[in-house]
Structure formats: structure tokens, C-alpha cells
Amino acid sequence: MDDIGKHLLELQDRMEKMSDDELVAFVNENYPEAGWCGKRKLVTRKILTFERMRVYGDKDLSMSDEEWAEKMKSENKS
Numbered sequence: 001m002d003d004i005g006k007h008l009l010e011l012q013d014r015m016e017k018m019s020d021d022e023l024v025a026f027v028n029e030n031y032p033e034a035g036w037c038g039k040r041k042l043v044t045r046k047i048l049t050f051e052r053m054r055v056y057g058d059k060d061l062s063m064s065d066e067e068w069a070e071k072m073k074s075e076n077k078s
Contacts, residue, residue: 004055008048015044 015023020040027036027043031050036043 004052008051011051012044012048015047016040 015026018026023040023043027047031047036046
């Protein structure tokens with residue numbers, strides 16, 4: 001697994017262990033431009049997607065995470 005994958009897994013694990021109040025504070029502190037709210041799982045997925053986009057910068061926002069993952073796999077094989 002590459003460094004980015006490890007970083008995303010660590011971030012996901014850290015967010016899943018946070019209480020609701022800790023997660024809200026974390027999101028507001030680290031992602032103030034996002035203004036995300038919703039269920040924990042949805043917020044966690046959005047942050048992980050945001051982090052992936054920050055690294056790769058080419059995810060079409062209309063793509064699902066699964067479609068994006070397939071696109072990245074096919075591009076890495078090339």
C-alpha cells in the first residue's frame with residue numbers, strides 16, 4: 001500500500017474513533033471551507049474523497065467513489 005493509502009486509512013480510523021463533538025470540531029478546524037454536516041459515515045466519506053482529490057486532483061464530482069477507484073486502477077495500469 002502506498003503512503004497515500006496509509007494516510008487515508010489512518011485518517012478514517014482516527015475519525016471513526018472520535019465522538020460526535022470531536023468530529024465536528026475536527027471538521028471545522030481542518031476543513032472550514034467544506035461546511036459539511038450529516039451522518040458520521042457520510043461526513044467521513046466526504047473528507048476521505050476530499051483528501052483523495054487534493055492528492056490526485058482529477059475526480060469528477062459526479063463520480064461515485066467506486067467509479068473513481070476503478071478509474072484510478074485503470075490509469076495506474078497504463
